[in-house]
Amino acid sequence: MTSIWQTAALEAETPLSRRRFIQLAALSAAGLAAGCAVNPVTGQSQLMLVSEDQEIAIDRQNSPHQFSADYGVCQDAALNRYLQQTGQRLAAQTHRPRMPYRFNCVNATYANAYAFPGGSIAATRGILLTLDNEAELASLLGHELGHVNARHTAQQMTQGTLVQALVSGLSAVAGTQGQPAGQLAGQLGMLGAGALLASYSRDNEREADALGLRYMTAAGYGADGFVSLMDKLRAMNRHNPGAIELMFATHPMSDERYQTAVAQVRGPYAAARRQPVFRERYLDHTAGLRRMRGAIEAMQKADSLMAKKRYANAAHSLQAALRKAPDDYAALAMMAKCQMALHRPAEALRYAELARQAYPQEAQARYLAGFARLKQKQYEGALADFNAYARLLPGNPNTSFFQGLSLEGMQRRSEAARAYARYLKAGGRGDRAQYAYNRLVQWGYVKK
Incomplete structure (x- = not known):
């Protein structure tokens, strides 16, 4: 459907009459009024395009x-x-x-x-x-x-909707702040804590x-x-x-x-x-919770060290935390990330598996295990982990990319191509998107 302002653009070669300008302004105001709502706190009407x-x-x-x-x-x-x-x-x-x-x-x-x-x-x-x-x-x-x-x-x-004209849609919550280890999470294709929070x-x-x-x-x-x-x-x-x-x-x-x-x-x-x-x-x-104070403070220290990319020191702090709380899911998952950053995928997998055992219903350990298996070319196990992650927590587009990598490693090209296509359709970007696109071109699924 053509918007009133698109219609105006088509008329741009001729000056708008005063009557036509008032008509467009009135129609626009009516559209904005349709998006007005009463603020539940103040009782006043305000523009609100989110119900x-x-x-x-x-x-x-x-x-x-x-x-x-x-x-x-x-x-x-x-x-x-x-x-x-x-x-x-x-x-x-x-x-x-x-x-x-x-x-x-x-x-x-x-x-x-x-x-x-x-x-x-x-x-x-x-x-x-x-x-x-x-x-x-x-x-x-x-x-x-x-x-x-x-x-x-x-x-x-x-x-944001008014400024961006609905370009971004309503699926992403405002704010991109990340936790201290958020950069590492991003490298693993995971969401950093705070990535979905409003600022x-x-x-x-x-x-x-x-x-x-x-x-x-x-x-x-x-x-x-x-x-x-x-x-x-x-x-x-x-x-x-x-x-x-x-x-x-x-x-x-x-x-x-x-x-x-x-x-x-x-x-x-x-x-x-x-x-x-x-x-x-x-x-x-x-x-x-207070009985765990020592372990939690050690994890806080590790978080700070990981933000500074001092991963060996962070691992030392996490070992201290795990001595006090050996089954703590967060400490085990953090240690898995730390070991990945230290290029020790076998150790990362060991801690990811311990984290999974400590909290089977939580998805992050599955993702970390899949990533560690990929690094060791254990493609079948990696695919199983990423599939399990997707069942527990659907909606992360990076999962499709890593499923594609796993399937490619298993020589299951057509299934890998479908996974890469899903990733690109979901809005994948950066180096991963380029890799997925290049594979689809090389395999004949996309023509340049």
């Missing part, structure tokens, strides 16, 4: 990949129930209480919490380890609920702070928990910036935000300072 159903669909498509990049949902079922209960207590106080909220701990050790637009909210083991009470946890989750309720990601996507503006952060404070006090938590959370994050940024780098990249921090929170707690929310912070309840529910 609530689309927010949920985007969430369901992308959040599983983010969780896997963060080494999966924590296997501590009791801890996840606790987060879910705390989160739902807050969700009942929000402007969008009917959203399908999910609250989980993920195994990553860097400090962060994040939300997807459809209500999937996660906190890493690294951030949970820094908290001292449930009021701080409620502040953390309340802030993320603020982003969902104010529809910040949908706003960013609407603005919020300072205005977004201010609004999420205000909503988070409102929600957590309405749910019965002491307002001082909000200020003490901010204090902790500022202290971490001073003393251990690598562990919190991604959080501040996606959630820009400032002294102004902190001072605003202090003023709010001392002013409008002063009465809520008398409400409980539930320190003992938090410590009881996170006792198992």
